[in-house]
Amino acid sequence: MKTERQAQRRQQIEAAAYEVLAEKGYKAASMLAIAKKASASNETLYNWYGNKQTLFRSMVAENARQARQLLNSFEENHDDPLEAVRQLGPVLLRVVTGEKAVALNRAAVGDVHETGQLGPTIAEAGKRTIAPMLAEVFGRARAEGLLDYDDREDVAQVYISLLIGDLQIERAIGVRSVLDDAEISERSQRAWRLFLKLYATDNSGR
Incomplete structure (x- = not known):
C-alpha cells in the first residue's frame, strides 16, 4: 500500500x-x-x-516507459506487424509532439549550460525505446516476406524520419502549435504511404 x-x-x-x-x-x-x-x-x-536534474530524468524515463507500453500493446494486438505500425503511427506522433515531450525538450535546452545531462538522457531514452522496438517489428515483417531491406535499424530510422521529421524541433522552439487530429492523421498516412513505396514487397498486398 x-x-x-x-x-x-x-x-x-x-x-x-x-x-x-x-x-x-x-x-x-x-x-x-x-x-x-x-x-x-x-x-x-x-x-x-x-536534485532537479534527477527529477526531470525520472520524467524522461516515465515518458519512455509509456512509449514502450504503447508499442508493446500494438504489437501484441495485431498478427500483421505492418498493420500494428500503421495504427501506431498517429498515436506515436501525438506522444512525441505533445506537451510533455515538448516541455522535456525545452528543459534539455535550458540544461545545456547547467549540467548538460538532460539532453543526452532524452536521446538515450529514445534510442532504447522507439527505434529498437520498431526495428524488431520491421524484422518480423521482413521474415514474413512483407518488407525488403538490408538493415532493420536503418529502416526504423527512416520511418521515424518520415513520421516525425522536424516536428519535435519546431514544437520545442514554438513555431508549431499542438497538432490537431486532422494533421496527425494526414501526416501519419503520408509517412506510411512513402514507407511502403520504399520497402513493401508484392507479398504485402498494400
Whole structure:
C-alpha cells in the first residue's frame, strides 16, 4: 500500500513539475516551486530525487516507459506487424509532439549550460525505446516476406524520419502549435504511404 501511495505521489509531483516548467521555464523551475505546486515538502522532493536534474530524468524515463507500453500493446494486438505500425503511427506522433515531450525538450535546452545531462538522457531514452522496438517489428515483417531491406535499424530510422521529421524541433522552439487530429492523421498516412513505396514487397498486398 505504501508503495502504491508513493507511486501516486510521484505522479502528482511529476505532473506538478510539468506545470511549473510550462509556467516558468527550466531555469526557474526550482525544486521549491515544484514542491509548492505539488503541495509537497521540499524535503520530500530532495529525498526522492536528489536534485532537479534527477527529477526531470525520472520524467524522461516515465515518458519512455509509456512509449514502450504503447508499442508493446500494438504489437501484441495485431498478427500483421505492418498493420500494428500503421495504427501506431498517429498515436506515436501525438506522444512525441505533445506537451510533455515538448516541455522535456525545452528543459534539455535550458540544461545545456547547467549540467548538460538532460539532453543526452532524452536521446538515450529514445534510442532504447522507439527505434529498437520498431526495428524488431520491421524484422518480423521482413521474415514474413512483407518488407525488403538490408538493415532493420536503418529502416526504423527512416520511418521515424518520415513520421516525425522536424516536428519535435519546431514544437520545442514554438513555431508549431499542438497538432490537431486532422494533421496527425494526414501526416501519419503520408509517412506510411512513402514507407511502403520504399520497402513493401508484392507479398504485402498494400
